[in-house]
Amino acid sequence: MAATITRPETDVSELEDLSYELREKLLLLCGEYDGSVHIGGDLSCADILTLLFQYGMHVDPQDLRNPERDRFVLSKGHAAVCMYITMAIRGFFDYREIVDTYGQLGSAYGMHPCKVQLPGVEVSTGSLGHGLPLATGMALHGKRSGMDHRVFTLMGDGETGEGSVWEAALAAHSNNLGNLVAFIDRNRQLMTSFSEERVKLEPYPDKWRAFGWNVIEVDGHDMAALVQAFDSLPAPDSDVPTVVICDTVKGKGVDFMERNLAWHAGSLNDTDLARALASLAHGRKAA
Amino acid sequence: MSTAAKTVTAPGTDQITSFTFGELLSSRTVIGQTLKELGETHDNLWVLTPDIGATLVEFRDTYPDRFVDVGLSEQACVGIAAGLANEGNIPVVSGMLPFLSMRALEQVRSDICYPNLPVKIVGTHGGLVGNGGSTHYAVEDLGLMTSLVNMTVTSIGDPLMVGEVLRQSMAMTGPLYIRLAVGKKDKVVYEPGSVQIEIGKGITAREGTDLTLFAHGETVSQALDAAGILAREHGINARVVDMFTLKPIDEDLILRCAEETGRFVVVEDHLTYGGLASQIADVIADRGIRLDGFRRLGIPQVFAGFGEDTELRDKHGYGLQATVDAALAVTA
Numbered sequence: 001m002a003a004t005i006t007r008p009e010t011d012v013s014e015l016e017d018l019s020y021e022l023r024e025k026l027l028l029l030c031g032e033y034d035g036s037v038h039i040g041g042d043l044s045c046a047d048i049l050t051l052l053f054q055y056g057m058h059v060d061p062q063d064l065r066n067p068e069r070d071r072f073v074l075s076k077g078h079a080a081v082c083m084y085i086t087m088a089i090r091g092f093f094d095y096r097e098i099v100d101t102y103g104q105l106g107s108a109y110g111m112h113p114c115k116v117q118l119p120g121v122e123v124s125t126g127s128l129g130h131g132l133p134l135a136t137g138m139a140l141h142g143k144r145s146g147m148d149h150r151v152f153t154l155m156g157d158g159e160t161g162e163g164s165v166w167e168a169a170l171a172a173h174s175n176n177l178g179n180l181v182a183f184i185d186r187n188r189q190l191m192t193s194f195s196e197e198r199v200k201l202e203p204y205p206d207k208w209r210a211f212g213w214n215v216i217e218v219d220g221h222d223m224a225a226l227v228q229a230f231d232s233l234p235a236p237d238s239d240v241p242t243v244v245i246c247d248t249v250k251g252k253g254v255d256f257m258e259r260n261l262a263w264h265a266g267s268l269n270d271t272d273l274a275r276a277l278a279s280l281a282h283g284r285k286a287a
Numbered sequence: 288m289s290t291a292a293k294t295v296t297a298p299g300t301d302q303i304t305s306f307t308f309g310e311l312l313s314s315r316t317v318i319g320q321t322l323k324e325l326g327e328t329h330d331n332l333w334v335l336t337p338d339i340g341a342t343l344v345e346f347r348d349t350y351p352d353r354f355v356d357v358g359l360s361e362q363a364c365v366g367i368a369a370g371l372a373n374e375g376n377i378p379v380v381s382g383m384l385p386f387l388s389m390r391a392l393e394q395v396r397s398d399i400c401y402p403n404l405p406v407k408i409v410g411t412h413g414g415l416v417g418n419g420g421s422t423h424y425a426v427e428d429l430g431l432m433t434s435l436v437n438m439t440v441t442s443i444g445d446p447l448m449v450g451e452v453l454r455q456s457m458a459m460t461g462p463l464y465i466r467l468a469v470g471k472k473d474k475v476v477y478e479p480g481s482v483q484i485e486i487g488k489g490i491t492a493r494e495g496t497d498l499t500l501f502a503h504g505e506t507v508s509q510a511l512d513a514a515g516i517l518a519r520e521h522g523i524n525a526r527v528v529d530m531f532t533l534k535p536i537d538e539d540l541i542l543r544c545a546e547e548t549g550r551f552v553v554v555e556d557h558l559t560y561g562g563l564a565s566q567i568a569d570v571i572a573d574r575g576i577r578l579d580g581f582r583r584l585g586i587p588q589v590f591a592g593f594g595e596d597t598e599l600r601d602k603h604g605y606g607l608q609a610t611v612d613a614a615l616a617v618t619a
Contacts, residue, residue: 124402133363137370144352167363
């Protein structure tokens with residue numbers, strides 16, 4: 001494993017707290033920002049991003065270009081703000097700066113992440129279906145160079161309707177990229193519809209298996225299960241790419257947003273923000 | 288340029304021991320040999336292809352760890368190249384331009400141009416060449432590519448020039464597009480060493496004072512042939528400029544040609560709008576240049592049909608005779 005970068009020693013309970021902090025900070029930003037935030041898909045992938053940045057990945061906020069670091073490609077680029085805040089919690093960025101400048105003229109923190117404007121972001125994304133090919137190229141470099149870091153990407157399930165995803169799935173399998181790990185935020189919602197009603201992705205794990213991938217299925221909001229899934233990843237020098245299909249809920253943690261097509265994106269007035277924070281807190285007590 | 292047979296050794300292309308000047312050479316062969324040569328000096332040079340490129344075999348066999356054939360997946364091919372460039376590599380994507388420039392256009396734009404990565408896209412079938420029909424002709428590609436921020440755009444006819452441009456491109460920090468015709472049998476236009484090749488600078492392939500014929504790629508030889516006819520049969524002294532870099536366009540050279548010749552004919556194997564003629568027209572408009580004549584010859588708004596290259600150029604009004612006629616019209 002990557003020798004010079006150590007992973008944080010967080011346990012499941014600490015990770016749950018960090019996930020909660022992430023969701024709370026997301027909602028607060030959503031309340032402060034005048035424009036629309038992709039809050040539904042942010043909340044569905046909050047636990048996955050917490051797992052990666054606060055537990056799984058070898059990354060160092062003080063050493064952004066360390067060649068031994070694990071790479072992360074946010075293929076679902078519209079969850080950028082969720083990534084920014086996760087990374088802020090990890091020490092990459094300043095949360096207050098994100099809230100104060102998000103989406104504003106001259107800010108590095110935009111709706112979709114840009115590596116040129118924001119060092120620490122590995123790849124500029126936004127258009128869906130681009131992340132897996134990019135991550136495949138990065139993993140190919142690592143594999144052929146004999147390096148032992150991993151390349152992670154996070155896709156939404158909806159974006160796997162893009163053909164480029166499956167082109168890259170073929171290429172990753174054909175090139176034996178065991179150092180490539182794709183997390184899928186399987187929240188079963190597109191922007192305007194529920195995926196299985198409009199686009200029948202099932203049998204979804206079988207599709208990935210048919211493309212030669214190692215498939216792990218996990219509850220994407222059960223931190224203990226996520227940690228277990230991460231710990232069971234094949235070694236980076238293995239030959240089969242892995243997809244971790246995370247069963248998630250769009251809007252997770254806020255009752256009036258969960259599985260609600262109206263909350264793909266939106267903004268929160270003071271009343272809704274209070275309701276959202278109360279719902280989040282209530283859910284935590286119940287758990 | 289002389290087309291007299293003369294055997295010379297091309298500088299920097301040791302593997303090509305000699306060729307007969309004025310005869311035909313394969314750009315694809317030059318690319319294959321140049322990439323192999325550059326692979327030795329640049330250990331971060333990768334070559335990728337979506338199932339095209341028998342002439343990449345030398346590179347593949349010499350540097351198998353830096354060669355990727357993804358099969359028929361242009362989008363993934365360009366995305367993977369961008370991923371490799373993110374890791375500090377210099378990827379060259381080789382394929383057929385109608386597909387690289389259109390099917391993978393968004394990957395070119397958002398994955399390569401947006402982060403300004405040093406990916407080179409080199410391909411064939413620019414223009415009405417290869418007799419594949421309109422699915423296999425890249426006729427909009429220069430319009431698409433020149434509109435992309437950060438992209439440098441070239442179109443090359445002389446096969447030895449392709450090698451030189453590839454060599455120069457190793458120092459570039461941003462993306463590059465290299466357009467070729469079929470790339471199997473290309474006329475060596477320039478005697479090696481006789482012209483200075485520099486990305487961003489047009490080449491004056493023939494001096495002249497009555498008008499300037501601007502061309503790129505394969506139409507450079509046609510423009511030279513037209514200039515020969517104009518001189519012999521009409522006493523007209525045409526300058527020929529090989530504007531092999533369409534972006535950034537050589538504005539100084541356009542200004543100089545306007546001052547010294549006053550009349551322009553642009554001939555290109557591309558739609559008449561969106562290619563070199565449009566680039567030049569933009570400079571003329573922006574700089575307030577007054578010309579005594581301007582004609583653009585190229586593909587009109589049609590799907591061009593089947594036929595040999597020269598037949599199609601004649602049919603659609605930008606062949607040799609049309610070039611001569613346009614020159615006569617602007618100088619009349």
